[in-house]
Amino acid sequence: MTLEALLFYLFAAIACGSALAVVLTDNVVRMAFWLVMSLGAVASLFFLLEADFLGATQLLIYVGGTVVLLVFGVMLTATGPYVQIKTTPAEMFLGAGVGGLLLLVLASTVMGINWENDVAHALGAESEAALAADTTVDQSGTTGRPLGLAFVGVRPDAVGPDGAATRPGYLLPFEIVSVHLLVVLIGAAYLARAKRRVEPATDLLS
Amino acid sequence: MQALFAAATLQEFLTGMPVPGVKDGLSPGWALALAAGIHAALLFSLFGLLPLIYIWLERKVAGRIQDRLGPTRVGGRFGWLQTLADGVKLIQKEDLAPGAADRWVFQVAPYLAIVASFAAFMVLPFSDTWVAVSLDASVFVILALMSLEVLGIILAGYSSGSKWALFGAMREAAQMVSYEIPMALCLLVPLVAVGTLNLTEIGALQAGPVSSWLIFHDPFCFIAFFTYFTVATASVKRAPFDLAEAESELVAGFHTEYSGLRWSFFFMAEYASMFAVSAIAVIVFLGGWHTGLMVEEGLSGFKGWNPNFLVKDFTLGNYLLNVMGAKVLILKASLLVLVQIWVRWTLPRLRIDQVMTTCLKYLVPISCVLFLGAVLWPLLLMTTLKRTTIMEDMPSMGQLSLPPATAAVESEEMRGVHVVDGSKESVR
Amino acid sequence: MDTVGLNSYLLVAAMLFVCGVVCMAVKRNGIGILMGVELVLNGANLNLVAFARYTVLGLDGQVMALFVIVLAAAEAAIALAIALNFYNNHLTIDVDRGSELQG
Incomplete structure (x- = not known):
């Protein structure tokens, strides 16, 4: 068994086992812990899949951001010491x-x-050779720069024989997502704001 | 997959080593595993030793600042074995969990904190190519890993079943989550100047005199260093931002209920994080493993020196230069840690609302302005001085070793720039 | 067993997806349901990245996965705000209580 296979089985077991534990646990804080383990293992799988930038994003945004947010939610909505709503x-x-x-x-x-044969077949005969070439390319640890270029609309990784890009850039979706994030920021702040009770106006003269 | 471990060179060395009972010697896979293990062991010894020294330093400095002597007895005149004695005492203590605690989470939480803190060392380069895992986006990865520490702390505080711990954890969570934003933005300022997220490349670009350090690259980098250091102090919850364990209000904050070894894990994680943020500051702003005194350049002839060593691709001279680099890096980072300790014993603690105000109302806008300035700075220089740096020999994007596909695009862009320049010249 | 291919990653992703769906279905705690959503999105992400690695689709899969992560963060923020509002109105996070609109 190669080292890569060994690491894959380790992280796959952690990811699946922790996901199962999320379902089977009733205590929300423990669920959050198992979710962290599962998402962290998925980040490791991303690293194994040579998507280092994505793995780091997963760690930063999912594990460090979203789960922290969820734990915040648990704390803010806790009625007893440990919330347990049984299924x-x-x-x-x-x-x-x-x-x-x-x-x-x-x-x-x-x-x-x-997958090795049928998918290449479905994608067309010329891509079969490309597939064979593509899976042998070791792009390990360097996806950050191509990803960044793809987001500003440049695709140096997909240049056809005539020098024109064969794949689309993602500048427009990137801009839409950034505006979407701004909308979400304002919306979440509006929804979760502390409500001030408006005092009924008392007539001072009467 | 293999390049994910920069253990590649060590792996090459180990491959084919004679092992009793195996025919062809060590296979590449096992050599890689062994090399990774050696790297992890080296990092762990550093991770264990640094807190030992820093805790002693903290007690000594605190003593001096308060006009005391600090520890004097254990291990001779300077009490330098004090931390070890403390550690032995902590190991002997009973491992308690309060009755109201969620026992299982309570016991796991310290491990989460210490693993996150240790994992940050993984991508930290200590000298040229001396890094356990060499990634293209290592600044990003290290920020991601350090942000995980907060989870261990929240879980610890929440599972303790104590009001003090819960308050400490809530404060800590609010503080760390909001301070991550200006921290990342401040780090982006010098990164805009060099155009890479790879800590090894950033460090290598700052070779030469002190003026090539990124802190002196432009005025925004200079301010960004101090902003970063403030934010980093807050993000590792050191005074004056140590609201999570404010002992005058919250007993001991999130680790009120912990004792013994599990408590010491939090302590180790804190001191290791102090070193990690300081080392990032040193690599990104303060020249990394370069002395800045042109010592490396003076010794460059020494690089190929290799008496009686028959190992492939290994030169003793280069190795010794790297050892010097690592020492320089650790020394610089330790100086920054010393400043953090000094600040802790000098400044009074802020209130929690003041901490949040400092971050959200001042540090975030400041770092945004710095980032904007850093983006506009090359344009300003381009229009006035016709180059992107103040001085000729400063690090800039052009010096990078880019991957071939990207390099083609970049060179095309650069050619475009040259054409524009040329046309301007010809017009003139 | 010896080589890890696309199949293995897709199976892990399917497992995550199913766990997430079941979590969304059986949990009565609002935040537990959110966790299920995160698991589902992660399963989908793993699929995208695995296809990016093992087929000609290349970088596009990773770009999609990045968008998913960003949108998941946004979704979590909004959903949490909704959960807080729910808590303010019902003094519990049990979603079965939010049945006023039932005829």
């Missing part, structure tokens, strides 16, 4: 059944396709 066994049983079936469908679909 009834019947609901759990039903959920497990439906989830198991869904997993079965997804897994059989994934296993039923020969």
Whole structure:
């Protein structure tokens, strides 16, 4: 077994096991802990997939930002010392059944396709060679710069034989997302603001 | 995958080493694993030793500032074994968990904090190419890893089942989450000047005299260093921003209920983070592992010196120069840690609302303005001086070793710039 | 077993996705449901990045994943604000209590 496979199985086990623990735990704080483990393991899988920038983003925004936000939510909405809203066994049983079936469908679909050949075939004959070339390229640890260039609309990684870019840049979606974030910032601040009760106006003269 | 570990050179050296019972010697995969293990062990010894020294330093400096002697007995005249004695005492203490605590989370939380703090050392370069994991976006990764420490602290405070701990954790969470923003923005200011997120490249660009350090690159970098240092002090929850463990209000904040070894984990994480943020400041602003006195340039002839060493790609001279670089880096970072300690024992603690005001009303706008200024600075210089740096030999984007695909684009852009320049020249 | 291919990553992603869906379905705690959403988005992200690595799609998968992460952060902020409002109105975070609009 290669080292890469070993690391993959380790992180995959942590990711799946922790995700399962999120479902099975009733205590919200413990759920947050397991969510951190799961998301952290997914970040490690990103690093294994040679997406180093994405792995770092996952750590910074998901684990360091979103989960902290969730824990904040837990603290602000805690009525007792440890919030536990139990799921009834019947609901759990039903959920497990439906989830198991869904997993079965997804897994059989994934296993039923020969990705190496069928996908390349579906994408066209000329891309088969590109696929063979692409998977052998070791772009390890250097995705930050191409990603940044893609966001400003330049694609040096996808240049056709005539020198024109074969893939789109992402400048417009990038701008839309940034405006979207601003809207969300204002919206969240508006929704979560502390409500001041307006005192009924008392007539001083009467 | 392999380049993710810069252990590559050590791996090359270890591959094929004779192992009893294995036919062809060590296989590349195992050599990589072994090399990674050696790197981790080296980092961990540093991670363990630095807090030991800094805690002693803190007690000594605190003593001197308060007109006392500080520790004097353990380990001879200067009490330099005091921390070790403290550690032995802490290990012997009973590992308590209060009855109201969520026991399991309570016991796991310190590990989360210390792992996050230690993981930051992974991408920290100590000298030229002396880094455990060499990533293209290492500044980003190190900020991400250090931001994870807050989770351990929140979970610790929340699971303690104590009001003091809960308040401490809430303060800590609010403080760390808001101080991350100006911290990242301040770090971006010099990064705009050099155009890379790779700490190793940033450090390598600052070779030469002191004037090539990035802090002297432009006025915005100069201010950004001091802003960064303030913010970094707050983000590792040191006084005057140590609201999370304000002992006059909250007993001991988030670690009120902890004792023994688990408590010392929080302490180690704090001191290791102090070193980590200081080392980032040194690499990004203060010349990294370069002395700035042209010593490296003087010794450059020494680089190839390699008496009686038959290992491939290893020269003793280069190795010794790297050892010197690592020492210079650790010394500079320790000086910054000393400043943090000095500030702690000099300034009074702020109130929590003052801490948040400082961040949100002053530091965030300041860092935004600095960032904007750093972006506009090359344009200003371009229109006045016809180059992007004040002095000719300053580090700038052009000196980078870019990956081939990007380099092509960059060179095209540069050619464009040259054409523009040329046309201007010809017009004149 | 010896080589890790696209299949293995897709299976992990499917597992995360299913866990997230079940979490969204069975939890009655509003914040627990949010955690389920995060798991679902992570499963999808893992799919995108795995396809980016193992097929010709290249960098585009990673760009999509970055957008997903950004939008997930935005979603978490808004949803948390909603959860806080829910708590202000019902003094609990149990989503089964929010049934005033039921006929």
